[in-house]
Each structure stands twice: as C-alpha cells, then as structure tokens.
Amino acid sequence: MYDVIIIGGGVAGCIAAYCLGVEGVKVLILEKEPLPRYKTCGGGIVLRAAMLIPFEIDLVIDRKIYAADIFDHDNHLHFHVERYKPIINMTMRENLDYYLLAKAVGNDAKFKDKILVTDLIIKDNEVEVITNKDKYFAKYVICADGATGISTKVLGLRNNYIKVPAIEHEVFVPEDLFNKFSNSARFDFGFLSHGYGWVFPKKKHLSIGLGNMYDDKANLNDYLKAYLKKLEITDIIKVEKHGYFIPIQPKKKKFTFGRILLAGDAAGLADPLTAEGISYAIETGIHAADSILEGKMNVDEVADRYNKKIKKLIGELKNSRFLSYFVYSLPSIRKFVFKKYGRGLSELMTDIFMGELSYSKLVKNPLNYIRFIKPRNFMKQPVSEGF
Numbered sequence: 001m002y003d004v005i006i007i008g009g010g011v012a013g014c015i016a017a018y019c020l021g022v023e024g025v026k027v028l029i030l031e032k033e034p035l036p037r038y039k040t041c042g043g044g045i046v047l048r049a050a051m052l053i054p055f056e057i058d059l060v061i062d063r064k065i066y067a068a069d070i071f072d073h074d075n076h077l078h079f080h081v082e083r084y085k086p087i088i089n090m091t092m093r094e095n096l097d098y099y100l101l102a103k104a105v106g107n108d109a110k111f112k113d114k115i116l117v118t119d120l121i122i123k124d125n126e127v128e129v130i131t132n133k134d135k136y137f138a139k140y141v142i143c144a145d146g147a148t149g150i151s152t153k154v155l156g157l158r159n160n161y162i163k164v165p166a167i168e169h170e171v172f173v174p175e176d177l178f179n180k181f182s183n184s185a186r187f188d189f190g191f192l193s194h195g196y197g198w199v200f201p202k203k204k205h206l207s208i209g210l211g212n213m214y215d216d217k218a219n220l221n222d223y224l225k226a227y228l229k230k231l232e233i234t235d236i237i238k239v240e241k242h243g244y245f246i247p248i249q250p251k252k253k254k255f256t257f258g259r260i261l262l263a264g265d266a267a268g269l270a271d272p273l274t275a276e277g278i279s280y281a282i283e284t285g286i287h288a289a290d291s292i293l294e295g296k297m298n299v300d301e302v303a304d305r306y307n308k309k310i311k312k313l314i315g316e317l318k319n320s321r322f323l324s325y326f327v328y329s330l331p332s333i334r335k336f337v338f339k340k341y342g343r344g345l346s347e348l349m350t351d352i353f354m355g356e357l358s359y360s361k362l363v364k365n366p367l368n369y370i371r372f373i374k375p376r377n378f379m380k381q382p383v384s385e386g387f
C-alpha cells in the first residue's frame, strides 16, 4: 500500500512526487510509456514556470532566451521585446520530464514505466489502481495523466474540457538558417486567423508549431506548410511531425473525487491565450502534494485545501480567457488593438511570462491600461519596427 500513487510521469506528476517524497511520503509514479518518452510540446518554459520549480533545471535547458519577436500579420507590424532575465527557457520535454523524475526518485519516490493504468476504484479507505499488469493500492491518487489520459474517462470527464488542436514540428535546418532564429522566441499572430504560430530554438534545431485556439476546422498541416514558407524555411534537413491537444478550459470545475486529485492537463488547466501549460502543471502538482500533506490525509480536508488553491488559478485563467476571446475570435478587433497598442500588449504579455504580472492584475489594475496605451513611459527595453 502506497500513501500516494501518481498516474503520469510528466511535469505535473513528477513535481508532485518530488514534493511528497521530500516530506517522506511513500509515492509511486505509474507511467504508460517507456521513460524517457517524447512529449509533443514547444518546450518553452516561461520564467514564471521555471521560478515555480523548487530546484535548478539548467542541466536540461537547451537555450535561455532573452528576447521575443511578435509578428502581427494583420497590420504587418513587428514588436521586439528584450529582458535581462530569460523570458523563456527552451527544453526538450523528454529531458525535462526525465530530470524531474530523477529528482523525485532521488527523494525516494518509486516509479514504474510501461504500466498503463486502465481503471480506478475508489473505496472508503483507499483507491485501487488497476493496470495492464498488476493492481496497486494507495490512500490517494493524483491523476497527472495529461489531456487524454485514463482519469478523464474513468471519472466521466471525457467531454468536460475544451481542447484545442496544436501541431508541432521538430525542424532541423542548416546552421546559417538556424542562427537566424536562435536568439529569440518568435510568435506570429494573424497568420492563422484564430490561433498563433511559434518558432522556438532548441540546442540545434527549431520547434515550429501552430495552435488553433478557436476554430478546430482549419487544416493545421496546410497552414504549417504555408508558415514554413512565410518564414523562408525551405532548406530542411530533417523534420519530425507531431500533433496533440491542449485542454484550455474545464467546463465542470471539479478537481477532486474522494481520494483522487486531478493535476496539470488532466485537470484541463492550460492558458487559453498562450496555450502555456507547463506552469499550470507545475503549480497544480505542487498544490496537490501540499494539500495531501497539509490535510494530513483527511479526505475532506485535502479536497477543501486543493479546491481552494485551484480556485486562484481558475480566476487567473478566466481573465486569460477573456483576453483570448478578443485576440482569437474577433480578428477585426485584434487587428485594431495590435495596430494601436501592439507594443504595449507585447510588453505586458512578456511581463506575464516573466511572472511579474498576472492576468488578474492586468485586467483589474488601471495602471496597466496606461502601460498598454503608452508603453514608452514604462518600457524596459523594447524596439518595434514594421515588416
């Protein structure tokens, strides 16, 4: 019998295991894939996310990026933002997640890979975890099994999330072409009407992708071909193509089921504006572990604490959703806003990535509207130009 079984060896699961292991809790991670495993992801860890991790992750960072280039295709504008601290740390998820797992194991968490969890039976004093091989028992289960894991099916949440499609290509190009993109995180708005494109430089290749935040009918593969052309990336040595879903909104706000807690993508918590999910995976993983520890394994107490902690995140994501509505579902308003306030918007979004500003503060603090309208007075290091 374990104190806590965690389903999923991704960011949310490994961070939760680490936090519990540090406190001497008997933890087992069950992961269906052989580890380390590839995970479809841009691998951009915004500074806000990196700061949440309770230890250094430099060993698995391919590149620290201090600049962002935001291209507004509606108005042919380009905004360049720089910071003194890395805005985004670029990683490959198989490296990051495996490193987090090693940290958890270093604190006595156990893990078993190639174990597919197939069912969960909630009992009065324990949860029975049924897998393709054995049965396991625990006082608590943290479901950190991603956007399409077993927990959503077992707990009747299959249709509970708004999931948006995203594709991501690992693109290997000649060195001179790679160098053109190697020092900045590039974001393109207006190229895809209801979503955005990104170019993230890794150690020796580029992660190039598109997320479709409002219209799941657009053919992302066709758009990606056109996007590569637009970027003038035609000389490609090798490309690995991937696609997956990003859950940006849980309809029912229910994150605990008796002795079961949902974390990360399994809880449906990724940012509706940026599709950034790593920070929410980290935060919910930490919250799940803390709630179990603080609630001293009392079911009601644990659930109460977890729901309270998550409520703050829900508020934050609600404000992000409000902004995403204008950016992705109303292209004419986006065009107007970018044209007039694109620089201010780019600065403020960078502040959010840096953890210096929250969506709630952005929406509620009148001072931010002045920064939005007159960014020059508050600029840190911005330059902008047409393209």
Ligand SMILES: Cc1cc2nc3c(=O)[nH]c(=O)nc-3n(C[C@H](O)[C@H](O)[C@H](O)COP(=O)(O)OP(=O)(O)OC[C@H]3O[C@@H](n4cnc5c(N)ncnc54)[C@H](O)[C@@H]3O)c2cc1C
Pocket: 007, 008, 009, 010, 011, 012, 013, 030, 031, 032, 033, 037, 039, 040, 041, 042, 043, 044, 045, 046, 115, 116, 117, 118, 144, 145, 146, 147, 148, 149, 150, 151, 166, 167, 168, 209, 243, 244, 245, 246, 263, 264, 265, 266, 270, 275, 276, 277, 278, 279, 281
């Ligand atoms: C194309 C794309 C690009 C993205 N880019 C970024 C980005 O640049 N920055 C960012 O912050 N976010 C990004 N995201 C979002 C981010 O990837 C997710 O929000 C994040 O990975 C969630 O982490 P997690 O630990 O909750 O889930 P996951 O990382 O998905 O981990 C879940 C784990 O559970 C395992 N599992 C599933 N079912 C079972 C089962 N039945 N039994 C056992 N194990 C199981 C899976 O194999 C997996 O290892 C992107 C997403 C996509 C799709």
